[in-house]
Structure formats: C-alpha cells, structure tokens
Amino acid sequence: MLSGKTVAQHNSRESCWIIVHGKVYDVTEFLDGGSKIILKYAGKDATQEYEPIHPPDAITTNLPPEKHLGPVEPDTVEKVVVEITDEEKARQERVSNRPSLEEILNLHDFENIAKQVLPEKAWAYYSSASDDEMTLRENHAAYHRIWFRPRILRDVTNVDWSTTILGHKSSMPVYISATALGKLGHPDGELNLTRAAAKHNIIQMIPTLASCSFDEILDAAQPGQVQFFQLYVNKDRAITKKLVQHAESRGVKALFITVDAPQLGRREKDMRMKFEAEDPSVVSKSGSEGVDRSQGAARAISGFIDTSLNWNDLHWFKSITKMPLILKGVQCWEDALEAYDFGVAGVVLSNHGGRQLDFARSGIEILVEVVTKLKEKRGLTFPNEKFSLFVDGGVRRATDVLKAIALGATAVGVGRPFLYAFSAYGTEGVEKAFEILHDEFQMNMRLLGARNLKEVVPEMVDVSNLQSHVVVPRDDLYGNNCASVSL
Numbered sequence: 001m002l003s004g005k006t007v008a009q010h011n012s013r014e015s016c017w018i019i020v021h022g023k024v025y026d027v028t029e030f031l032d033g034g035s036k037i038i039l040k041y042a043g044k045d046a047t048q049e050y051e052p053i054h055p056p057d058a059i060t061t062n063l064p065p066e067k068h069l070g071p072v073e074p075d076t077v078e079k080v081v082v083e084i085t086d087e088e089k090a091r092q093e094r095v096s097n098r099p100s101l102e103e104i105l106n107l108h109d110f111e112n113i114a115k116q117v118l119p120e121k122a123w124a125y126y127s128s129a130s131d132d133e134m135t136l137r138e139n140h141a142a143y144h145r146i147w148f149r150p151r152i153l154r155d156v157t158n159v160d161w162s163t164t165i166l167g168h169k170s171s172m173p174v175y176i177s178a179t180a181l182g183k184l185g186h187p188d189g190e191l192n193l194t195r196a197a198a199k200h201n202i203i204q205m206i207p208t209l210a211s212c213s214f215d216e217i218l219d220a221a222q223p224g225q226v227q228f229f230q231l232y233v234n235k236d237r238a239i240t241k242k243l244v245q246h247a248e249s250r251g252v253k254a255l256f257i258t259v260d261a262p263q264l265g266r267r268e269k270d271m272r273m274k275f276e277a278e279d280p281s282v283v284s285k286s287g288s289e290g291v292d293r294s295q296g297a298a299r300a301i302s303g304f305i306d307t308s309l310n311w312n313d314l315h316w317f318k319s320i321t322k323m324p325l326i327l328k329g330v331q332c333w334e335d336a337l338e339a340y341d342f343g344v345a346g347v348v349l350s351n352h353g354g355r356q357l358d359f360a361r362s363g364i365e366i367l368v369e370v371v372t373k374l375k376e377k378r379g380l381t382f383p384n385e386k387f388s389l390f391v392d393g394g395v396r397r398a399t400d401v402l403k404a405i406a407l408g409a410t411a412v413g414v415g416r417p418f419l420y421a422f423s424a425y426g427t428e429g430v431e432k433a434f435e436i437l438h439d440e441f442q443m444n445m446r447l448l449g450a451r452n453l454k455e456v457v458p459e460m461v462d463v464s465n466l467q468s469h470v471v472v473p474r475d476d477l478y479g480n481n482c483a484s485v486s487l
C-alpha cells in the first residue's frame with residue numbers, strides 16, 4: 001500500500017500521480033487537453049473533482065494496468081480542503097428554502113429554481129449556449145410564432161396522448177434527450193432520469209458523456225424499460241465500435257449519432273466559469289497550453305470527437321449494428337433528404353439546444369421545410385413509420401409538443417428542463433416534470449379538440465409567421481412568471 005506522502009511527491013508534469021476513490025493512478029502520460037485541472041490535483045486526492053465529470057470506470061478502462069499503482073493508506077492522505085465560501089453558504093440556504101414540489105407549476109419553474117440552487121459551475125455548463133446565445137433564445141421563441149386553430153364541439157371526455165416512438169410505446173410524444181455530466185447537478189446524475197422515466201414510461205436517451213457509467217444507467221432501468229443511446233463518434237473507431245456493440249448487447253433500442261458537433265461550440269458562460277475557478281498557479285506550468293485554459297467543462301471532455309465524420313461512415317455504422325440509426329442535429333431539408341436516401345430510421349431536427357452554431361434555426365422551423373420538401377421530392381407524408389422526424393430545442397410546454405406533432409413530428413426531445421428538475425429536486429423533480437406535462441397534454445388536447453395524436457393535424461396550427469425571426473431581448477428568456485426561492 002502506498003502512503004499519502006509518497007503520492008504527494010509525484011506532483012508535477014514530469015511525474016503526476018492522483019488518488020481517485022482510494023486508489024493511486026499514474027497519469028503522467030495522459031496530461032494533454034485537460035492537464036491543467038489534473039495538475040491541480042497532482043499528488044493529491046482528486047476524487048471530488050473527478051466524480052461529476054467522469055463515469056466511475058473511465059480511469060480504469062482508459063489507463064493501462066501498469067499505471068494502476070494500487071490503494072493508498074487512507075489516513076496518510078492529506079485532505080483536500082474545500083473552502084466553504086459565503087456564496088456557497090448562501091447557496092446551501094437557498095437549497096433548503098426552495099419551494100415544495102407542489103408549488104412548481106410549469107417547466108420554467110424548474111429552470112428558475114435550478115438557477116438559484118445549482119453550484120455556479122453546473123449552472124454555467126447546463127444553461128450555456130454558444131456565442132451570443134441567439135439560437136438558444138430562438139429555440140423557444142419560434143414556438144411563440146405558431147398559433148392554434150382549435151376545433152370545437154367534439155366529445156373530448158377521453159383524450160389519449162400516448163404514442164409509439166421507433167416502435168416502442170411511450171406515455172407521451174416526448175423523450176429525454178441526451179445531456180452530459182448529470183452529476184454536476186445531482187449526486188445521482190442520470191440515474192434520476194432513468195428512475196423517473198421507468199415510472200412514467202418515457203424513453204431516455206443515454207449520453208456518451210454521462211457522469212454515471214453506461215452500465216450503471218442500464219442496470220438502474222426496469223425490465224422492459226426502453227432506452228436509446230446518443231453517440232459521439234470517437235476518432236478511434238475501435239472504441240466507437242465497442243461502445244455501440246455493447247449498447248446493442250445490453251438491449252438499447254436505437255442509436256442517435258450526433259452530427260452537429262465536429263467541434264464543440266464556444267459556450268462562453270461555461271468557459272468563463274472554468275477560467276475563474278481555475279487555480280492560476282498551474283497555468284504557467286502547462287507551457288504550450290495557453291490557449292486551452294478557458295475551455296470550460298464542455299471542451300475539457302470532448303477532444304476525442306471525430307471531425308472527419310461524413311456520410312460514407314453511415315455504411316460502417318450499418319455494418320456494426322442492427323439498431324436503428326438516427327442522425328441527431330440535422331438542420332436543413334437537404335440533409336434530411338440525404339439521410340432518408342441513406343436509409344436511416346430518422347433524424348432529429350436540432351441545433352443541440354443552441355450550444356453549437358449560433359444563428360442555426362430552430363428545429364420546429366426546419367420541421368416545416370423538411371415535411372414540405374420530402375413530400376415534394378419523395379412523396380412522403382408524416383408522421384411516417386419508416387422515417388421518423390424528431391425535433392428538439394426550447395420545448396417547455398405540452399403546447400410546444402402539440403405544435404410539433406401537428407406539423408408531422410413523431411416526438412420531441414427535451415433536454416434542460418429535466419436536468420433542472422433533478423438538479424433541484426432529484427428523481428421526484430423529474431417525475432413532477434412528467435406529471436406537469438401530462439396535465440398540460442390533457443387540458444390542451446381537450447381545448448384543441450383532439451382526442452388522440454392522429455387528430456392533431458396541420459390544419460390546427462397557423463405557421464404563417466414562423467419564418468420571421470424576431471430577436472428576443474437578451475434578459476427576457478424564460479424569465480417570467482416563475483416560482484422563486486423565498487428567504
């Protein structure tokens with residue numbers, strides 16, 4: 001067994017050992033993009049920093065066995081003192097004073113509470129979007145430009161908003177979209193989503209960059225619970241192949257390949273936060289890495305993504321898996337048509353929650369052109385069992401979902417609201433979010449005069465104004481009419 005004192009001597013770029021969960025690892029050869037943060041913990045216990053960002057098995061699978069140096073004598077390890085600042089104390093007070101779940105009335109409320117109770121770093125990572133965050137605003141604002149044309153005098157005693165997504169039953173036309181780093185917001189991370197999804201029969205899309213390990217998330221699922229997998233394609237295709245085939249062998253039902261992120265967008269809120277949180281004393285030691293210092297949580301974890309990914313690779317994906325393939329991040333009808341011609345099972349019209357190309361259009365706007373053009377070019381009508389159209393970004397109300405359904409979507413993905421729900425209230429928060437959506441579906445379908453989703457038709461929406469892009473004032477996003485912490 002190693003002593004803490006021995007480990008502490010390996011505290012430099014030349015020899016860098018760290019302790020994670022009581023075990024010592026030699027990471028000297030792995031000091032690259034994320035070096036600065038690793039060097040900060042050189043010779044020390046890095047568990048606290050490591051935990052939210054990496055699944056438990058990441059270090060053991062990525063480091064060769066000879067770099068696993070064995071356990072450390074616990075009593076000899078110097079504690080990493082985490083200073084509790086006044087700000088942190090105030091945050092903890094806000095956590096204990098947050099409103100009860102009964103007081104939460106809509107999905108915006110979760111965002112407002114999360115903003116007040118999340119550690120700053122987590123809020124920055126979750127809420128941030130690229131550049132001036134114009135696409136982030138537009139994602140929700142676009143729904144404000146679609147208005148309803150409801151029908152009356154239909155017997156709406158019984159309304160049913162359940163549906164089928166890629167052949168799997170779902171209690172509503174909504175799935176949990178993949179969002180990385182769940183443990184930044186809550187110690188149970190993505191498991192909160194898995195558990196709540198099981199209770200409500202909602203499909204969860206598991207992210208490549210989850211904080212919990214893939215198998216932990218699968219193990220937390222109930223028998224028969226449907227899960228999809230979101231894939232960031234690794235430059236090392238052997239790793240990707242292993243991941244995909246493992247997912248398939250564990251019963252994952254569909255593979256969503258993210259195609260809008262050859263490089264991650266500049267999420268400045270996230271980057272600035274990381275920069276401030278960083279210990280400046282280690283910056284100078286990193287020599288050539290001056291440019292890397294303010295990259296934020298997102299970039300720190302994404303260096304492996306393959307920038308060369310292209311259409312031809314789809315043949316390879318088809319050869320390594322039988323799971324249906326869906327392209328996540330399609331942004332114009334031309335690419336949707338190409339995807340259809342390649343024989344994939346569907347596309348997600350998405351701009352990654354505004355986190356990639358700023359001024360990319362909203363998914364809901366793209367949906368209208370995709371439906372029009374695929375009808376014109378290939379005679380397709382939607383929803384279509386052979387080629388599903390999904391939309392995500394800015395969905396906060398059942399009315400948003402119903403607009404997408406009316407326009408031909410099979411289902412919509414929701415990202416941040418569920419993250420905010422579990423960050424503030426754990427699994428129960430996510431369940432509450434589903435209950436809110438169920439209530440909204442019931443009321444809105446009755447008021448719309450639709451008894452099931454088939455009756456939610458294009459004639460029920462007016463999209464004549466959808467393409468006029470109005471700039472939303474900067475500070476007015478999702479900010480009104482929200483519950484708030486009272487002290």
Ligand SMILES: Cc1cc2nc3c(=O)[nH]c(=O)nc-3n(C[C@H](O)[C@H](O)[C@H](O)COP(=O)(O)O)c2cc1C
Pocket residue numbers: 125126127139177178179180207208209230258328350351352353354355392393394395413414415416417
């Ligand atoms: C914090 C966060 C992390 C995300 N991580 C991923 C990811 O790892 N892979 C991916 O394909 N999309 C990722 N997304 C995008 C979501 O899957 C989804 O497209 C987006 O959140 C939808 O917008 P919404 O948050 O407004 O609902 C992330 C989004 C957020 C907010």
